[in-house]
Amino acid sequence: MKARFGVKRKAALGITALVAIAASAAPVSATTVTHTDTDTDTKWGRSDHWGVITRNTIGSPVAALRNGPFGSFGVTGPSARPPFGRGSLGIEVADHSTSLTPPSEAADFGNEVDFFGAPVLGLRQVGFHVFQTGENVSYGGAANLPNIRFEINPNLTATPSTYSSMVWNPPALPTTDLNRWSPYLDATTTGTWFLTGAAGTATNCSLSHQCTFQDLLTALNDGGTQPVIYSAAVSKGRDYMWIGAVDGLRINSLVYDFEPTMVRVRRAT
Template sequence: MRFGMRRGRTAVAAAVAAVAAATLLGAASASADGDPNGNQNGNGNNGNATRADHWGVITRNTIGSPVAALRDGPFGSFGVTGPSARPPYGQGSLGIEVADNSTTLSPPSEKVDFGNEVDFFGDRVRDLNKLGFHVFQTGENVTYGGPENMPNIRFEIDPNLSAHPMDNYSTMVWVPDASPVTNRWSPFLDATTTGYWYLTGNETVCNQAEQCTFDELKASLDDGGDEATILTAAVGKGRDHMWIGAVDGLRINNRVYDFEADGVRARRVG
């Protein structure tokens, strides 16, 4: 009986010690690069990170059998060291995999959106002012589809245009420029100043044939009618070329969404 009691006390003590050690280890890891919130690359993140619910694969926007999954890493590639060898926030990222020729549809490629159908609903498009992300691009992806074979930011919106009163759906799509680096994490890619934007429904001059800057697209939605409003926000890929990589640190205005294996965290930024 005494032996059993000692074992119980020892187990409790060991558990307490393990929790304390894990807490200290997590704190040390989070502040290792001078950022108390776990921003490993020191990108000026401030404020506390909070759990962000309502993120996941948008099923109705998924075609084929793509992957959009929260994961640890990627770390590397091999031989890469320093800040670009690890996700820019925390330990994880959003891994994305799409194929270019795996369905019986036309085109035969896959598509996936990982996003949020709740928290941005009803927000005004004109209030969007800070957008972008970090990407883990590979040389193989460039081989598959060229330097601009990259994931996108997508906002499903209600355009609310006076010229098209019955049209209450379109998607704003950001097509990034080529990543400045491959086989490692990129710096922040600013969707408001680089790449181009278009609307999927040809509601304005900003379509896939007439690519627009971010400011031009927002201006094209201002025709004197009701405000264009957001339905959903997402990171996505397809339908075009095969792509296997990752995204982290999705910024939407004053929040950076940190993709981690155990969920999405929202970090307040200036």
């Protein structure tokens, strides 16, 4: 199935997904998860729930499963190919292409089904690999990178709000990791997190005052009803132009391997 935005640009919907709500070790390698697995992680999985989240997509960005990228030219070794398989999630967003304020685009590629109702406080491992270019740095600085975003119900006693986006901003990559695939970026130990809306103000983990992963979970654990997840996604925007790719999205014990025709699920080992 394909979803088209605009006339010539398109974003292909991914298929095959499994949810992971159990802690595990760092992703040194991964093995493919089969449908015969019966543990909590894989029982939540479905095969057709990854794709462009239309509610959160603005303009005509690209969020498409693709082959590669391989390279850039002159780059050899493991960093010259996607970390898993042959494909990745290609993302392209523009910064001045809409009539809205701000005029930039936003892309959201994720899963609105399999993570629904999962406990936010059950998140233990989160992260991905990214293909970053020098051009992207020139567009928006060294921290111009995609995000990981969980839509959640924060369930905070300090505010009646039942919706917030829980967003990870990755750290700036060193120049040695440009124009090639990055190492695994661990969202639980690097970068910063924030909550949108009233939840950000109530927890003091907002866009203007970002937090560590552990500080954010501590702020959400206020003794009342536990916060729950609505959806999980890789996102970009609305800010700077960015053209690149993401692979190996990890959520707890599972790694989501973005391939040209599917989202293959692997168990982190």
